[in-house]
Amino acid sequence: MTINDIAALTGVAASTVSRALSRPDRVNRVTRERIQAAARELNYVPNTQARALSSGRTETVALLVSDATNPFYFGLIRGAQQQLRAAGHALLLIDTEDSAELENHLLHKVRRSVDGVILAASRLPEQTLSVIAAELPVVTVNRNVPGVRSVVIDSPDGVMQAVEHLVSLDHRAIAYVAGPPSSWANEARWRAMRTAMARHGLTAARVGPFGVSRSSGSVAADALLNTGATAGVTFNDLLAIGILRRLAERGVDVPGEISVVGCDDIFGADFCSPPLTTLTAPIEQAGRVAVSMLLDHLEHLGETASRQTVLLPTHLTIRQSSGPAPRR
Amino acid sequence: MTINDIAALTGVAASTVSRALSRPDRVNRVTRERIQAAARELNYVPNTQARALSSGRTETVALLVSDATNPFYFGLIRGAQQQLRAAGHALLLIDTEDSAELENHLLHKVRRSVDGVILAASRLPEQTLSVIAAELPVVTVNRNVPGVRSVVIDSPDGVMQAVEHLVSLDHRAIAYVAGPPSSWANEARWRAMRTAMARHGLTAARVGPFGVSRSSGSVAADALLNTGATAGVTFNDLLAIGILRRLAERGVDVPGEISVVGCDDIFGADFCSPPLTTLTAPIEQAGRVAVSMLLDHLEHLGETASRQTVLLPTHLTIRQSSGPAPRR
DNA sequence: AACCGGGTGGCAACCGATTGCCATTAATTG
DNA sequence: CAATTAATGGCAATCGGTTGCCACCCGGTT
Numbered sequence: 001m002t003i004n005d006i007a008a009l010t011g012v013a014a015s016t017v018s019r020a021l022s023r024p025d026r027v028n029r030v031t032r033e034r035i036q037a038a039a040r041e042l043n044y045v046p047n048t049q050a051r052a053l054s055s056g057r058t059e060t061v062a063l064l065v066s067d068a069t070n071p072f073y074f075g076l077i078r079g080a081q082q083q084l085r086a087a088g089h090a091l092l093l094i095d096t097e098d099s100a101e102l103e104n105h106l107l108h109k110v111r112r113s114v115d116g117v118i119l120a121a122s123r124l125p126e127q128t129l130s131v132i133a134a135e136l137p138v139v140t141v142n143r144n145v146p147g148v149r150s151v152v153i154d155s156p157d158g159v160m161q162a163v164e165h166l167v168s169l170d171h172r173a174i175a176y177v178a179g180p181p182s183s184w185a186n187e188a189r190w191r192a193m194r195t196a197m198a199r200h201g202l203t204a205a206r207v208g209p210f211g212v213s214r215s216s217g218s219v220a221a222d223a224l225l226n227t228g229a230t231a232g233v234t235f236n237d238l239l240a241i242g243i244l245r246r247l248a249e250r251g252v253d254v255p256g257e258i259s260v261v262g263c264d265d266i267f268g269a270d271f272c273s274p275p276l277t278t279l280t281a282p283i284e285q286a287g288r289v290a291v292s293m294l295l296d297h298l299e300h301l302g303e304t305a306s307r308q309t310v311l312l313p314t315h316l317t318i319r320q321s322s323g324p325a326p327r328r
Numbered sequence: 329m330t331i332n333d334i335a336a337l338t339g340v341a342a343s344t345v346s347r348a349l350s351r352p353d354r355v356n357r358v359t360r361e362r363i364q365a366a367a368r369e370l371n372y373v374p375n376t377q378a379r380a381l382s383s384g385r386t387e388t389v390a391l392l393v394s395d396a397t398n399p400f401y402f403g404l405i406r407g408a409q410q411q412l413r414a415a416g417h418a419l420l421l422i423d424t425e426d427s428a429e430l431e432n433h434l435l436h437k438v439r440r441s442v443d444g445v446i447l448a449a450s451r452l453p454e455q456t457l458s459v460i461a462a463e464l465p466v467v468t469v470n471r472n473v474p475g476v477r478s479v480v481i482d483s484p485d486g487v488m489q490a491v492e493h494l495v496s497l498d499h500r501a502i503a504y505v506a507g508p509p510s511s512w513a514n515e516a517r518w519r520a521m522r523t524a525m526a527r528h529g530l531t532a533a534r535v536g537p538f539g540v541s542r543s544s545g546s547v548a549a550d551a552l553l554n555t556g557a558t559a560g561v562t563f564n565d566l567l568a569i570g571i572l573r574r575l576a577e578r579g580v581d582v583p584g585e586i587s588v589v590g591c592d593d594i595f596g597a598d599f600c601s602p603p604l605t606t607l608t609a610p611i612e613q614a615g616r617v618a619v620s621m622l623l624d625h626l627e628h629l630g631e632t633a634s635r636q637t638v639l640l641p642t643h644l645t646i647r648q649s650s651g652p653a654p655r656r
Numbered sequence: 657a658a659c660c661g662g663g664t665g666g667c668a669a670c671c672g673a674t675t676g677c678c679a680t681t682a683a684t685t686g
Numbered sequence: 687c688a689a690t691t692a693a694t695g696g697c698a699a700t701c702g703g704t705t706g707c708c709a710c711c712c713g714g715t716t
Contacts, residue, residue, distance in 0.1 A: 378672030
């Protein structure tokens, strides 16, 4: 069922069929309807590659994540997928395994086969990113690079809320449990934390970096205890959940002896034990917005974007992993 | 950077460049090396669509899931992704939103742009599936259809283990909490459950069907309590976790008053409260195996497969959501 | 009657590879 | 030494659309 079959069937040229299907106003109504009817009848589906080859548009967007098993991305994938399907585009999922080289390599490889890419938690240095953004429409998530449009979740603001929350509960020694140094969000959160602490005349301790997996949580928990802090704010929920587990194992009461605040509010944060106080991030929305920005960008190539960055608000969701500071 | 640029640069014909890159033995060593060097230098990446157009191979595989946010699929996606990347293929992720029509429609749409598809939890009727499998390489996961190769996780066997476990703890009234009727696995588990119960002269109760989300768990929990059963085996972990939550809310002690056994051992099953006794399924492996089968099938098109179905074993992981039956 | 312009639809040149077929050359063999 | 064969690389068709350009038809103007 190619365009030619339809052409033969309806007695017009292939080019007319093409136009009837993709630029309907360019062909006479009766011809168009005859063609469209035939197309429907034959169950015609245009060949994506052929179309891409000549038009340059693939109707496909790549979503790069650093680790497909990180629940944080589930929401992102979902949101992106939703929005893409609404626009009739396909989603190419790419796992960069947390490696900048691999990320770069894969980006290069798919460069020609997608209309644009969404980089969730890119590990690429700023300069490399700029280069890529110059030759391919890019939207980043939680990563701010000049000239590259992005959607960032305002977790720094959330971190401040978390600090206020903890300070109001009489915590004075609060530590930040850091994630990967190559993560832009990690540094942003740390900066916000120091600022918020300073506002109360306090200084934050910092431990890490740790990998973003639950197993890293064990090490992180021990390190956190060593700081003597009465509360810890972690880079993300995965780490926080790992910490909770290790603390339970060591018989440390949460929040009696130490409070733990996570970040992102991923799947599981509400039913772990104790349920995690965390920064609720509109992850799915971030995915949708990222796609919207990208598609919008694609439609107006050449024009300068009206908005380069969208900041999505977060809020602190208080559950049972945080409580009053223990009496000394 | 097309094949022609390289041809011009090295002074050979484009066809020779093509061969040097894709069928190296077909061209002289020195010519080949000169071409390969040039390709490397120019950072040449073959255009996927162009290649697909002429060769018919897209090096892309679609993975259809019924709901991208279901943690069960995370592992599957991961496993598939890993194996695909190792083979240099790309992964097109498609969310069918639990709708058979949408699934069919999307399958039809991508039919020409992928080399094959993996259907995880297809909702399609058997006949439709056969039709699709005839015109496109297909591997199903947890779905057995004659003539379609598949990888199925042997949860029926696991369900039997679960029943043995519960019966040994003196449970006599055990209920199955059913998932979507359109799920093949759901029926398979129910059958296994009845068989296992019958072996002990017992009959299983059944409640449901319920949606596979945590929120459905609330309704399911209440229904489960109404059966008077002292233990419930659920279609999957998501449902089980929802049930645990609702039971906690109602002040029902687990496992003191009622035991709950889940299925799949998804992310979260080990840290919910209480940690869930569940059937541990090799999900990631399932993803890898599915891809292997598909790629293998692609390489030997026309030949009849040696193995049509791979059965992956499960085992019961006993945690704290199951315990001795309460005294009457 | 000659002219103009909008609406239609065909022709043909791409897009960037792959691949069957053939010509050339070199190597092997009787 | 002639003949057969193998290795190598070029030509050109092809995959299935898209799109610029042009020709034609027709009604409406001067």
